[in-house]
Amino acid sequence: MNEAVAANPAETPTISDFARTFRRIQAEIHKVIVGHEQAIEELLSALFAGGHVLIEGVPGTGKTTLVKTLGQALNLSFNRIQFTVDLMPADITGTRVILSGADGRREFTFQPGPVFCHILLGDEINRATPKTQSALLEAMAELQVTVGGTTYPLAPPYFVMATLNPIEMEGTYPLPEAQLDRFLFKVRLGYPGEDELVRIISSATGPDEAGVIPVFAAGEAAARLEGLKRLVREVIVAPPIEQYAARMVRATQPDNSRVLGDMRAPIHVEAVNRYVSFGASPRGALALILGAKVRAMLDGRANISYEDIDRGAPAALEHRIMLNYTAHSDNVDATHIVEQVVKSVRAARA
Amino acid sequence: MPETRRDEQKLWLILFQIKAARARLNFLVLQHWLFATLAIALGATALICLAAELLGPLMFLGSAVIVALFALAALIRIARSDLRSGASMAKAARIADERAGLKGRLTTVLMLADAPKPSVLWPYLVEDTYGLREEYAPARIEPRIVSRAVFGLLAALLLFAAAMPFSAIARGGRRRLPASAMGPPGRVSADIDSLEIRPADPALQPNAEIYADPATLRRLEDKLSAAGNPNRGSGQGLGKLINRAREFADAVQNKLTGRNDVNRPPINLRLTARNQDTTVRDHDRPRRPSSSASGKGGGMAGSLPGSEHASTQGPGSSPGQPPITSLPADQADQLAGNNPAGANPAVSPTPPGRAPNPLVGGGQEAGGGANRGSGSDPEHLFGEASNQPVGSDSFKIAIEAEPSTEASAPGSPGYLPPDVRVPLNQDQYPDEPLARAAVPAGDQLTIKRVFER
Numbered sequence: 125m126n127e128a129v130a131a132n133p134a135e136t137p138t139i140s141d142f143a144r145t146f147r148r149i150q151a152e153i154h155k156v157i158v159g160h161e162q163a164i165e166e167l168l169s170a171l172f173a174g175g176h177v178l179i180e181g182v183p184g185t186g187k188t189t190l191v192k193t194l195g196q197a198l199n200l201s202f203n204r205i206q207f208t209v210d211l212m213p214a215d216i217t218g219t220r221v222i223l224s225g226a227d228g229r230r231e232f233t234f235q236p237g238p239v240f241c242h243i244l245l246g247d248e249i250n251r252a253t254p255k256t257q258s259a260l261l262e263a264m265a266e267l268q269v270t271v272g273g274t275t276y277p278l279a280p281p282y283f284v285m286a287t288l289n290p291i292e293m294e295g296t297y298p299l300p301e302a303q304l305d306r307f308l309f310k311v312r313l314g315y316p317g318e319d320e321l322v323r324i325i326s327s328a329t330g331p332d333e334a335g336v337i338p339v340f341a342a343g344e345a346a347a348r349l350e351g352l353k354r355l356v357r358e359v360i361v362a363p364p365i366e367q368y369a370a371r372m373v374r375a376t377q378p379d380n381s382r383v384l385g386d387m388r389a390p391i392h393v394e395a396v397n398r399y400v401s402f403g404a405s406p407r408g409a410l411a412l413i414l415g416a417k418v419r420a421m422l423d424g425r426a427n428i429s430y431e432d433i434d435r436g437a438p439a440a441l442e443h444r445i446m447l448n449y450t451a452h453s454d455n456v457d458a459t460h461i462v463e464q465v466v467k468s469v470r471a472a473r474a
Numbered sequence: 475m476p477e478t479r480r481d482e483q484k485l486w487l488i489l490f491q492i493k494a495a496r497a498r499l500n501f502l503v504l505q506h507w508l509f510a511t512l513a514i515a516l517g518a519t520a521l522i523c524l525a526a527e528l529l530g531p532l533m534f535l536g537s538a539v540i541v542a543l544f545a546l547a548a549l550i551r552i553a554r555s556d557l558r559s560g561a562s563m564a565k566a567a568r569i570a571d572e573r574a575g576l577k578g579r580l581t582t583v584l585m586l587a588d589a590p591k592p593s594v595l596w597p598y599l600v601e602d603t604y605g606l607r608e609e610y611a612p613a614r615i616e617p618r619i620v621s622r623a624v625f626g627l628l629a630a631l632l633l634f635a636a637a638m639p640f641s642a643i644a645r646g647g648r649r650r651l652p653a654s655a656m657g658p659p660g661r662v663s664a665d666i667d668s669l670e671i672r673p674a675d676p677a678l679q680p681n682a683e684i685y686a687d688p689a690t691l692r693r694l695e696d697k698l699s700a701a702g703n704p705n706r707g708s709g710q711g712l713g714k715l716i717n718r719a720r721e722f723a724d725a726v727q728n729k730l731t732g733r734n735d736v737n738r739p740p741i742n743l744r745l746t747a748r749n750q751d752t753t754v755r756d757h758d759r760p761r762r763p764s765s766s767a768s769g770k771g772g773g774m775a776g777s778l779p780g781s782e783h784a785s786t787q788g789p790g791s792s793p794g795q796p797p798i799t800s801l802p803a804d805q806a807d808q809l810a811g812n813n814p815a816g817a818n819p820a821v822s823p824t825p826p827g828r829a830p831n832p833l834v835g836g837g838q839e840a841g842g843g844a845n846r847g848s849g850s851d852p853e854h855l856f857g858e859a860s861n862q863p864v865g866s867d868s869f870k871i872a873i874e875a876e877p878s879t880e881a882s883a884p885g886s887p888g889y890l891p892p893d894v895r896v897p898l899n900q901d902q903y904p905d906e907p908l909a910r911a912a913v914p915a916g917d918q919l920t921i922k923r924v925f926e927r
Binding site for chain 2: 136359364420423429430
């Protein structure tokens with residue numbers, strides 16, 4: 125029996141407990157997934173920060189395997205939805221069906237959809253219609269589902285991972301900004317390197333499957349995970365660092381943004397003014413701070429630093445920045461914009 | 475409770491260490507300001523002293539102003555920069571965080587020290603930060619005890635130390651040099667047309683003599699008497715300003731270099747007419763072949779007829795003869811000295827003790843005649859008749875030209891207009907001087923009235 129499983133879930137975990145658990149989950153995932161260290165760390169950071177993750181990657185890079193392995197390692201319930209164009213909202217949330225009781229009476233009973241789980245994988249979420257996509261909004265943001273006027277709560281922890289295929293854009297429905305904003309981080313999964321590919325071949329084509337050992341005992345996992353998530357929220361943030369995160373988010377807003385009115389960003393970033401239609405929302409600042417808190421705890425600190433904010437900026441801000449036509453024509457992506465913003469804000473701090 | 479007290483003590487120690495680091499940082503900033511200020515002040519002083527020794531008054535004034543302005547700007551800049559560099563507690567904590575790699579621990583502790591129970595992780599943060607106290611000891615945050623600006627101060631001290639002996643040597647040299655050893659009187663130009671009494675050459679040396687014709691000297695006398703009157707108008711134009719600037723610069727220079735004007739030999743003002751010193755002067759100046767337009771080198775000296783060179787011309791000179799040659803200055807002076815009527819010591823500003831110059835022209839008693847007086851001054855129109863030997867002199871004209879300009883370099887002579895003598899052509903004949911005759915008394919009044927208009 126491992127240490128984490130044996131721990132009493134009623135006890136308040138410590139920072140070292142958090143770091144140890146985090147590293148163990150990482151290690152279990154890496155038994156199956158080769159490479160993608162940063163993506164896995166960001167995925168787990170979002171999990172412990174209480175957010176959801178949008179995974180963007182070409183087919184065959186292990187998106188689904190990653191999420192399944194995470195579910196196994198955490199010993200939590202796991203569901204997968206393959207989004208298609210004919211998928212209906214009720215297929216996700218569930219619906220009321222007529223069932224016959226033991227006494228022969230028929231009544232409407234709510235049949236929960238796949239959204240009722242701890243870890244949900246929405247595969248190729250951009251293939252479903254916006255109506256179906258938005259069915260996830262309430263579940264993601266409020267951890268509840270309303271069907272037929274009745275609200276059904278979701279059991280925490282609730283973690284949604286949606287995948288996007290950036291290549292096949294034909295017949296897809298890009299996610300609306302409101303839904304994109306609800307994902308704490310966007311994680312990119314690229315092709316593995318040659319060495320990593322060799323290791324994938326060896327492990328995936330051999331007779332033995334990698335045995336993933338759950339980090340948490342069954343029945344305790346949710347409580348343990350929630351305890352660790354609460355601990356993350358306790359990480360201390362000094363006011364200057366909060367201001368730094370706020371300034372970084374404001375710097376993603378172009379000066380001519382309609383939503384800003386007369387307010388101007390304190391830091392002027394030329395690339396933002398040229399290529400950005402809409403910058404990050406306040407959820408971006410929350411994502412920056414929460415991601416930084418997880419990193420601070422992994423580093424054994426009870427406080428976050430400027431470097432924690434800088435490191436989390438790409439995952440927290442890229443998918444929240446709406447680029448304009450000039451950016452597409454100049455082949456400028458959000459990664460470049462965030463790099464410029466971080467550089468400018470860091471320089472202003474110095 | 476004891477646990478809480480221990481946490482408070484640790485927190486107090488952490489804050490104390492931040493304060494100590496802040497004090498160290500601010501002490502360095504103070505040192506920087508002090509050293510840099512001293513360095514700039516010393517450097518500027520040394521440069522100004524060197525300029526006082528090496529440059530003329532106006533150049534010195536310009537250099538000193540430029541150096542002073544630069545020094546002032548640098549002082550202001552350094553003061554502002556150091557004021558900004560001063561470390562508050564928050565800044566000291568941030569610097570300590572960065573230099574000790576504490577990743578914001580000190581800043582967070584400092585910012586939330588007074589907050590009521592910021593988090594359940596607060597004790598952990600305090601303990602963690604306290605455990606790292608060796609990392610942010612003031613000596614590790616700022617290892618230097620003395621600011622790097624001390625090197626600038628040392629450089630300025632070196633410059634100052636190099637400048638002071640130079641100044642002392644120059645001062646000693648001046649002290650050892652007797653007034654008589656300062657060389658013979660040199661020729662200098664005086665520009666008094668601008669109604670300012672000053673030597674045109676800023677590098678005027680002691681014992682210099684200024685020559686001028688009687689009219690100029692009279693004007694000069696007027697200026698000298700007017701200069702003593704403080705209620706007199708301030709003059710006009712740039713010349714006045716330059717004069718004042720030069721005087722001011724000279725005074726400052728004298729103070730800096732220790733020169734004493736009281737001990738300096740006075741500048742002698744002498745008439746253009748040559749006296750016994752002529753031979754000495756002739757050694758000092760280039761000999762001029764022509765007598766026309768002479769005397770410009772002595773301010774307005776050339777306007778006194780017969781006062782400079784005299785040329786000989788035979789009565790029967792005709793075209794084709796060799797060019798008229800001028801008498802050497804001493805011969806011309808001797809020739810002029812044969813005429814005792816020219817003496818007029820009353821208007822000569824010759825210093826007391828000197829023998830009155832018998833050649834001064836324009837005197838009321840004796841001045842007069844064709845070779846006396848200055849221009850059309852009605853008071854000096856008439857003199858006694860003289861028997862000037864025919865052919866002993868040609869005519870002389872005074873060319874109105876700028877007598878001098880300022881020297882291009884300290885110590886160099888002012889501009890001397892060249893004498894020009896052109897041979898007569900075949901249609902020209904040399905002047906035959908007319909013997910002077912007495913003007914009848916009745917006509918004198920009429921002529922005088924005409925000139926008085």
